[in-house]
Amino acid sequence: MTSDMPASSPISNDSLVLVRPHARYRKTYLEGFRELTNDAERTAWIYLGEAAPLDTLDGDFDAYVNTLLNREFERPPGFVCDTIYWGLVGDTVVGRIALRHELNEMLAMVGGHIGYIVRPSYRNTGMASAMLRAILDTDRARAVGRLLLTCDDGNAASERVIVRNGGIYESSVSPGSGRPAKRRFWIDVR
Template sequence: MVLTNLSLIKLASEHKQSLLSLVEDFHSAGEYRFQSDLEQIHNDFDVYTQRLLAMEAGVGLSKGMVPQTTLWLVRDNTYLIGKSHLRHQLTPTLKHHGGHIGYIVRPSERGRGYGTRLLKLTLGKARDLGLSRILITCDTDNIPSVRVIGKNGGVLENQLISNVSGVMISRYWIYL
């Protein structure tokens, strides 16, 4: 499959319907992501996008949170396929579980190479921030994520029981 017309963006008002479609895609698959944001996405999308920008700038963060850039993989600048969070630094908790980057792809688009592309493009943004290596964690039994991380140069550091989720996780480093 050729993955064309893909880019990373920050949300703008023209992406509201595509984001609602993405949320519905997750809900239809029994994955209830975005629940805490759903009312704001529906009722005040501009406030939602401004909150994401504030998080990137480190403004108004809750205790234990770090600045993070939220990026969206979009096809043809209209269809949202997935999102990534690029955390600018690590806390002790994120060093254990979470790492610098988290990413998701809408269920109906999985298995087509979008996760690999999303991570690759996000790594470029990490490089732009001046980061030289990136920690990524995933559940050890999440074979698709293990493959995505491997295709992007991930080197397994260790596997351990997460003190966040209580499940076995794998911790990988990617050197930029």
């Protein structure tokens, strides 16, 4: 098992760096979590799936970090392998971004290869664009080559992030079940 990037080697992009999850960032990671105001955002920040208990972070943080790191090589049931990074500015975790190595049926329709979230106090500061730009420059992204990114229809901020980083609009799809329509974009990094 080899990683695209060792945990100690940050990917630099202006004032933001991407790092692999590590227990040394526990305090700032939890501060970011506490800024989130709804369960959907908290679940996206934790990134263990919709069934993840929101008290996951109150337990063994080292075990939580190991679970995130192991997702690169071990496919949880119903998921695909992915590589997870935390965005740092100085010593502050400002967001989480994940690169899925492949797509399953659901991800091919509405989820895409990359998912990200920025903590509220750092939104509208260019952090999402910087995280996306940095992850697109990884060997793992180049190995995938053509990347699908999606955003909710009407999420103008996320759409700008995707387009600013080379996203080409393909289509909109409706996932049903009362969920918002998704706009689909492709970025080719080959």
